[in-house]
Amino acid sequence: MLKDTLTELLYVFCGIIAFYSVYVTLKDKSHPSRVPTALFWGILGVIFSFSRIGMLWGNKNIKIDDTVVGYLIVLLAVLSALKLVKYNKFNESSKEFKAEMANKIGNKIFIPALALAIIAFIVAQYWTKQLGSLVALGIAALVALIMAMIITKGSTKEVAEDSRRLLELVGPVSMLPQILAALGSVFTAAGVGTVIADGIKGFVPQGNILVGVIAYCVGMALFTMIMGNAFAAFAVITAGIGVPFVIAQGANPVIASMLGLTAGYCGTLMTPMAANFNIVPTAILEIKDKKYGVIKYQVPVAITMLIIHIILMYVWAF
């Protein structure tokens, strides 16, 4: 119960950062796309903070209806499609100020950065059951923030401004992983996976072990690229290809299935559909190429790993 309440509280905080963006955007008379931008962050904030607000005090029934959330998402998509979500100027510190402060504060600046990682890890390690890893990250973020404010002597106003700056820099992409997960559940509801598995079955000849292994590994990678998620691909492709074409021919089921899953991860490295691994980081790291900025470096490694998977499965599982 505590876990659910605290997790929901985290989402409320995420929403508050979005609301602060709304507030600053509306106040900014020179903003190039004032109302639509405010609307975007406002809707996102509402979904984050209020969609399950009743969970805060354990009442599941006080919530925004999922159908309404669906329509709100369509509205967000329209705002994003029309390129109406923009940012104007941020109150950022100058290069000189940063250099001067780096010198003055010294290595103490790393304490909060390390605390964020270490506390999140420790809390998640020891209280996963009671709190879950999300709450662990939330607690770590809070403690690290307090430490950072003490060490830098920064003001709450600066904290608010910096939070909104980073959120707006990431922009609409911040909601992409959730949108893709939602797409995945529509695909599942519509039965897309079985259609694909049946399609591949038609191409693969029976009775050749190497062809079966290649079909399973490449099938996992390809279907993962489409779904953006190896877990979603695994059940479909293992049932459709892995069992009839690899395991039924005498492969060790443990080795074949585990290698099948990680062959799917090779696909994850190559697809923009895996937004939380490949797209959101381009925003977090401020890479100019928002779609393939990380993927293009992962592709050679992914293909190498995929070939290794095929060889390993062929040699080790039989």
Add this chain to the structure above:
Amino acid sequence: MVKLIGILIIIIGFILKLDTIAVVVFAGIITGLVAGMSFNEIMKTLGSAFVTNRYMSIFIITLPVIGLLERYGLRERAAYLISKIKSATIGRLTSLYLIIRTLSAMFGLRIGGHVQFIRPLILPMAQGAGESRYGEMQDKDKETIKGLAGAVENYGNFFGQNFFVASGGVLLVVGVMKELGYKIEAIDAAKAALPIALIIMVVGTLQFLYYDKKFDMKYSSKMRIKNDITKNV
């Protein structure tokens, strides 16, 4: 077959570089309609999945502390520290992180993350190493450093995690195989993940050291001048 129209829409959308979010939502709606779902049903499915997957955006909660630390020179300090270590290179740093990241994933330790580790620590260190070795680098190469820093996190995380018995991947394999009629022990599935975890550390390291070589050759003139200056001093 007609159900695959959603996938077609996404591929076309990506090729034409249309707005990703709009393309994905559109593909979802069309797929649902083709499969005979009502519009409200589709909206309900979309909305419900979006709400339950809010956890994917939880990185927002760490933005306040990271933003504040960057305002007060976190990156500049990291770059300064690394510049004092003469043997640090972009490739060696990322390779070291790859090994730490893979090993910690193998033992179920949640050390890592683009937000927690890469942006505040690893990237500024790699950038610092680049600057101190090559001086001011071209924009193109700076983007490469960022891309590699983003990739290293994924390599270690993906291929290391399944060696941990209680990881999501192991549980999935056990669960799915049980459904398909094969009884598998979680510990055996985890063991089967060991070779790949070891291999990714080698393959990833090769890639990172390759970029070291490439940058060394590209900026070789600058490096020589720098060494001469140090000698004269």
